[in-house]
Every structure is written in C-alpha cells, then in structure tokens.
Amino acid sequence: MVFQRSTAKRRTVAFFGATISVITLAALSYTRIHNQTHLGNLCDHLAARSTPLEAESESTNDVPFTKVISHAAGFTVLENAYWKNDTWYFVSEQPWSFPDLASVVTQGPWHGSTPYTDARVVRLITLDEATAMGIQDHSELKGSTLFFNDRISVPPVYHVVGEMFLGAWRAWQSATWFTSKPNPDIARLAFAHVDDDTFTDHAGMNHYYLERFFPAAELEFVESWEARAKTGKYYRLPKVVIADRKSGHRGPKTRGKPMDDAFALPVHGDWVAPLRQAIVGGYTGAPMPDKGLPVITYLSRQSTHMRKMTQASHENLEAELKKLEQDGIAEFNTVEFSDKDPKDYQAAVLARTTILVGVHGNGLTHLMWMVPNKLSAVYELQQKGSRVDDYSILSEAMNMKHWIVNVDTMCERRDCGPRGLDPSVQIGSNEYTVDAAYLAQAIRTRLAA
Ligand SMILES: *[C@@H]1O[C@H](CO)[C@@H](O)[C@H](O)[C@H]1NC(C)=O
Numbered sequence: 001m002v003f004q005r006s007t008a009k010r011r012t013v014a015f016f017g018a019t020i021s022v023i024t025l026a027a028l029s030y031t032r033i034h035n036q037t038h039l040g041n042l043c044d045h046l047a048a049r050s051t052p053l054e055a056e057s058e059s060t061n062d063v064p065f066t067k068v069i070s071h072a073a074g075f076t077v078l079e080n081a082y083w084k085n086d087t088w089y090f091v092s093e094q095p096w097s098f099p100d101l102a103s104v105v106t107q108g109p110w111h112g113s114t115p116y117t118d119a120r121v122v123r124l125i126t127l128d129e130a131t132a133m134g135i136q137d138h139s140e141l142k143g144s145t146l147f148f149n150d151r152i153s154v155p156p157v158y159h160v161v162g163e164m165f166l167g168a169w170r171a172w173q174s175a176t177w178f179t180s181k182p183n184p185d186i187a188r189l190a191f192a193h194v195d196d197d198t199f200t201d202h203a204g205m206n207h208y209y210l211e212r213f214f215p216a217a218e219l220e221f222v223e224s225w226e227a228r229a230k231t232g233k234y235y236r237l238p239k240v241v242i243a244d245r246k247s248g249h250r251g252p253k254t255r256g257k258p259m260d261d262a263f264a265l266p267v268h269g270d271w272v273a274p275l276r277q278a279i280v281g282g283y284t285g286a287p288m289p290d291k292g293l294p295v296i297t298y299l300s301r302q303s304t305h306m307r308k309m310t311q312a313s314h315e316n317l318e319a320e321l322k323k324l325e326q327d328g329i330a331e332f333n334t335v336e337f338s339d340k341d342p343k344d345y346q347a348a349v350l351a352r353t354t355i356l357v358g359v360h361g362n363g364l365t366h367l368m369w370m371v372p373n374k375l376s377a378v379y380e381l382q383q384k385g386s387r388v389d390d391y392s393i394l395s396e397a398m399n400m401k402h403w404i405v406n407v408d409t410m411c412e413r414r415d416c417g418p419r420g421l422d423p424s425v426q427i428g429s430n431e432y433t434v435d436a437a438y439l440a441q442a443i444r445t446r447l448a449a
Helices: 002-013 017-034 039-049 051-056 127-132 157-179 205-213 222-231 273-280 311-326 343-351 362-369 390-397 436-448
Strands: 067-072 075-084 087-091 122-125 138-140 144-148 186-191 218-220 234-243 295-299 331-335 355-359 377-382 401-406 409-411
Touching: 067 157, 075 157, 087 127, 144 157, 157 205, 157 234, 157 362, 157 390, 186 222, 205 218, 205 273, 205 343, 273 343, 273 362, 295 311, 295 362, 311 331, 311 436, 343 362, 355 362, 355 436, 362 377, 362 390, 377 390, 377 436, 390 401, 401 436
Parallel strands: 087 122, 138 234, 144 186, 144 234, 186 218, 295 331, 295 355, 355 377, 377 401
Antiparallel strands: 067 075, 075 087, 075 234, 401 409
16 A cells, blocks of 8 residues: 555656656546546546646746755755756855865765766855856745655665665754754655665565655655756755765764764754654554563564574573563563564564664664663674674664674674674674673663663
8 A cells, every 4th residue: 555655646746748647547547436427526636636846836036045054974954955957056155154065965876986076966156156047047846855865775774764864864853953943844755866666675664664754745756856857947945955875974973874974963852753753653553561661672583584593592592581571670572573564563562672682684773663761772683703883873873772792792883893894704694693691691781770
C-alpha cells in the first residue's frame, strides 16, 4: 500500500506526459469500481491534484535576498535560494555572511569522480547581477524543501535516513534555535538526482519513514527536477535545506561521516522526538509490556546469510544477558526483525529499549527510535581490528552512550583510534564472537550506576 500511494503521489508532480497517463490509469481503475458515474468528478479531482505546477508559476518582480539561517558542512538552511537548471543562485549584498560555497553544495559526483563546486553548481551574486540575469522573473516553489543533492549511496536506509536525512533534520531543527521561531511544515522532499527505484531499499524503509514523518509532503525525484530544469526558468525556494554528502565530508569536525559537523549544530532538547512520535505515536500493534525495568534488547542477525555471530557465541550471549533478567536487573529480549514485521512494531520495540546490543549492520539504524535517558546505551559487536563508527555517531548525536565491542575490549568512538578496518577483518564474516561474560558485566555495571 505504501508503495502505491507514494507512486501516485509522485506522479502528480511529474509533469507533462506522465500526468496524462496517470489520469488515464486512475480513471480506468476508478471506473471499474464506480461504473463511470463519477468520472466527471474524478477529472475535477485530478485537475485539483495537479496544482503543484500551477502554484509554482506565480510570477513576481521581487528578488528577496538569500539568507543563511544555519550551516554546517553539507547541511545548509537558506531563505530564498534560487535554482535554475541545476545551478543555485544566492542573491546577497553581504557575501561575507555566506560560508565557503564548496561546503554548501557540489556537483553531486558519481562514484569515483572528484567533487567540485564551480559557477555551474552555485553562484553568489549581487542584486544588480541578479536583475541583469532576469531573476526577478521567477517562480516560487511554495513551502519548505529538504533538498538532497546526491547521486550515490541511496539506499540503504542508513545512508538515506541515518546520514543525509538526519543531517538535514538536525540543521532544520537548529534553525529554530537560531531564529527562535517555530519551523514551518516541510512541503517537499526533493531527491533531485535519483529516481524512485534507486531511492527504494528492498524493505521499503526509506519510503515508509519519510512518508510517515511528513504525510503532507511531496516526495520528488529526478524527473520532477529535470522537468523544472527544462523550463529554463528560475525557481525561488523560500526555505530550503540543501544536503550534500561530499560537502559534508569537507567539514572541519568531520571524522569520516558526512553529518559529523551537522550533528554539532545546536538544537533544543530531544531533536529526534518529532520523528519518533510520527512512527511510534500511533502504534496500535501488539501491546508492549512494561515491567518497570530497563529493557535490554539483543538485535540478532542469526537468520541472515552474512555478518553474524557463531552459533556458540550467539547462545552464550543470550545466556549471559538472561542472567541480568534472572537477577531482576533488567528485562531481556532477543529480537530478530524480518521485512515482514510491521515497521512501526520494529520501531516500538526499540522505543522501549534502554540497552541495545547487536552486530554491526543496517539494523542498528533502529537505534534512532530509542528514547534517550541516562542509562541508554548501544553496544555494537565488531571484530578485533574493526573500528566502524556509523552507529556511534548516531547514538552520540542522540545523547546516548555507544561502545564498539571488539570481542573482549570496548571503546567509545573518540578513543577507538582512526575509523576503519585492519586488513585482517572481513566485515561480512559469519564468525563474529564476543566475550559474553565481559559484555554482560559491563552492562550490569552501567545499569547499577
Ligand atoms: C541546462 O544545462 C545544460 C548543461 O549545461 C544545457 O545543455 C541545457 O541546454 C540547459 N537547459 C536549459 C533549458 O537552459
């Protein structure tokens, strides 16, 4: 269902020929059900649904200045940014109020290409220059936009939601910190350089999350932006977050992740709460017991065909963690999600988790549903010589502790040494092990604190 809805939604904003074929298709399926009686109404309805293009076409003679509201490398919140045929135009008499444009946006390179930022990508221009270029004759893309510039690394869900979306969301949340004003709703999520198929992961997580977060927003893909490019018009985005992976990697604080700098932007309180609420808030599935104890969740990968524990280590880990439950210190559950499990159920399980234990992998993106408190922590199982910190940065950005557990030692991100893998490590191995007694003792100590 989710897919069908999103596809229909997307096509209402895909222009020209595509709109006609969708009208035809929708009309056909509609008449099958309603036996043609309401076809006239349907056409009116579809005409109304295709208003985004018309709403854009409102011309104005004004050139509101571009302003930077919040910025970290790769994630920039702007007012009145202009866009034409894949080039951004920032209009200002105060060039010093802009960051280095290379840390705002790049050409969005393909794999293996060197990122660059030149006048084809973005230009900072004066009002006189803008007027000489005819920018006063522009269309407004009404509402607020999250604009994702990447061509690569979509999916899986960690790269879309965990990295680029959460970076954009952090920057967006920081805007309210800087302006002291509430943010308007997001009107559109623009994945301007990828198509829907590329964006869609096998479990449909990217669609599910983003559509739940912003039920009223349009999800737009490359066809929509190519159609805009072909008009040769200027578009004004009254509020936009430009998210650019390669610019993010240029940040002064980066330790290897594109959103490292964005996650240092100031925000009010639990900045992930609105997203968690959107997924878990309306949860009506199987009831979740509350035993009034901290909840330890071991997120198993034993049914997958790669990157899992030896069976002995898996069973030993369960046995050791079970002892914490027997001692009345915590509730303990092993969970293993499959694509068939309702996604809000998966999030709800994590939302009641205090301590998360799991082997390195995309499933750990779920940690974003945990409700941080002073005991919250993530213990990520890796091999000796492995220091992969994708989930450390997410945990820490949510104010939770995170340890990389290398069998019988553990470290926090800043103490683990440079991100990466020793040559001996095979990340896809099915021979992960852990000193379960050592890990259980560490959790016991934490819960006693
Ligand atoms: C958009 O830019 C491309 C590449 O520079 C160019 O070939 C094309 O003609 C431009 N389209 C319009 C409508 O200006």
